Amino acid sequence: MAKDITIGFLGCGNVGSGVWRLLEGFGADIEHRAGLRFNVKKVLVRSLTKARDIQFPDGVLTVNPDDVLNDPEIQIVVEFLGGEEPAYSLMLRALNAGKTVVTANKVAFALHWHELQKAAKTHGAGLYYEAAVCGAIPIIHSLEESLQANRIDKIYGIVNGTTNYILTRMSKNNEDYETVLRDAQQLGLAEPDPAADVEGLDAAYKLSILASLAFHGRVPFEDVYIEGITHVSAEDIRCGQELGYTLKLLAIGKRDGMNVETRVHPTFIRSDHPLANVSGSFNAVYLHGHACKEMMFLGRGAGDMPTASAIVSDLERAATTCQHKYPTFVNELNPKVALHNNTDWQCPFYIRVSAQDEPGVLSRIAKCFADECVSIAAVQQKGEQHNGRVTLVVITHIASEKAMQRAISALDSQIATLESIIRVEQE
Numbered sequence: 001m002a003k004d005i006t007i008g009f010l011g012c013g014n015v016g017s018g019v020w021r022l023l024e025g026f027g028a029d030i031e032h033r034a035g036l037r038f039n040v041k042k043v044l045v046r047s048l049t050k051a052r053d054i055q056f057p058d059g060v061l062t063v064n065p066d067d068v069l070n071d072p073e074i075q076i077v078v079e080f081l082g083g084e085e086p087a088y089s090l091m092l093r094a095l096n097a098g099k100t101v102v103t104a105n106k107v108a109f110a111l112h113w114h115e116l117q118k119a120a121k122t123h124g125a126g127l128y129y130e131a132a133v134c135g136a137i138p139i140i141h142s143l144e145e146s147l148q149a150n151r152i153d154k155i156y157g158i159v160n161g162t163t164n165y166i167l168t169r170m171s172k173n174n175e176d177y178e179t180v181l182r183d184a185q186q187l188g189l190a191e192p193d194p195a196a197d198v199e200g201l202d203a204a205y206k207l208s209i210l211a212s213l214a215f216h217g218r219v220p221f222e223d224v225y226i227e228g229i230t231h232v233s234a235e236d237i238r239c240g241q242e243l244g245y246t247l248k249l250l251a252i253g254k255r256d257g258m259n260v261e262t263r264v265h266p267t268f269i270r271s272d273h274p275l276a277n278v279s280g281s282f283n284a285v286y287l288h289g290h291a292c293k294e295m296m297f298l299g300r301g302a303g304d305m306p307t308a309s310a311i312v313s314d315l316e317r318a319a320t321t322c323q324h325k326y327p328t329f330v331n332e333l334n335p336k337v338a339l340h341n342n343t344d345w346q347c348p349f350y351i352r353v354s355a356q357d358e359p360g361v362l363s364r365i366a367k368c369f370a371d372e373c374v375s376i377a378a379v380q381q382k383g384e385q386h387n388g389r390v391t392l393v394v395i396t397h398i399a400s401e402k403a404m405q406r407a408i409s410a411l412d413s414q415i416a417t418l419e420s421i422i423r424v425e426q427e
């Protein structure tokens with residue numbers, strides 16, 4: 001005899017429709033295998049009259065959140081609204097009413113994880129969020145359960161498919177950023193307003209969640225350094241390729257004792273690194289644990305069915321768990337013992353400058369670097385002279401972020417102006 005689980009949806013866009021279709025098409029398998037029958041009783045939508053691909057049975061759609069949150073039969077609430085509000089307040093209400101919440105919402109989750117977890121624990125409700133990071137890739141469950149016997153010291157993610165698609169096309173076809181972004185928007189791969197993706201925010205929300213789990217301490221979103229891909233040029237990608245590097249928007253988390261650094265920025269990685277071959281809209285997470293060593297997860301990080309795959313798996317987990325589990329670190333706004341946010345990380349740098357082409361210029365640039373103890377590993381002059389200026393590419397040895405920034409600000413614009421600065425990961 002199958003167990004009936006009554007659920008409600010908050011929102012029903014692309015991902016919600018994917019979950020509906022997955023439950024419809026695969027529900028019999030789940031019933032047969034797990035003995036569970038999920039019945040979607042209520043779906044909160046903005047408009048009852050909007051044309052939809054799915055034919056919902058009469059009475060399922062509602063514009064009143066109370067129909068989902070106040071219905072005692074609804075045990076699990078699945079949130080698809082996205083963004084901070086009203087998603088956060090509605091999830092909190094569901095948890096306070098003792099209902100388990102399954103969400104794909106990295107924004108509300110990254111910003112209010114502590115409050116949501118507190119409400120869930122207080123009311124014995126479950127809180128599941130596999131779909132919030134990297135869509136179908138089971139990275140949350142792996143960090144929460146399968147990799148618990150590890151001290152993870154490094155985590156690198158390509159966690160945003162839109163930017164990975166753009167950078168892959170720029171790298172493979174030598175196209176410029178604006179052209180590829182426009183194409184990606186026409187193909188529906190980038191949002192009409194692409195800011196959250198291309199400015200790195202989406203990746204930063206996900207990194208805040210991943211780093212908190214990997215490092216067993218709350219890494220607030222505000223602590224993540226964020227730089228997007230809007231200033232990336234095809235010229236830098238080409239120069240990097242000549243040096244054996246591939247450019248990726250990496251979400252980087254590192255832990256050393258109580259020091260943690262978390263940053264999202266365009267990064268040059270060796271072209272033979274497994275992450276360099278993660279192309280198009282694919283996502284990947286590469287990590288290192290003291291026992292498991294190196295490990296990489298690869299898969300689809302967005303889209304209706306890949307995200308539905310994570311949500312429906314969470315539904316099954318929620319429905320078969322007698323006592324819900326929560327991450328064990330102190331998940332509070334101001335914990336007594338907190339990880340220290342290190343903003344002066346160390347790495348090699350790629351610097352491109354436009355410099356006067358005359359004697360002594362190189363030594364003056366080198367002096368600015370030397371004064372800050374930044375050691376130069378290689379210098380290349382690129383192309384021909386234009387208006388008395390040439391392009392110089394400098395690769396440094398490992399240097400401190402702050403020292404590098406001071407060295408750059410000390411450059412005299414009469415002799416050299418900064419065109420770009422890109423961090424390099426030597427992993």
Ligand code: HSE
Pocket residue numbers: 159160161162163197202301302
């Ligand atoms: N917009 C995200 C991406 C997917 O491009 O990967 C949702 O997090």
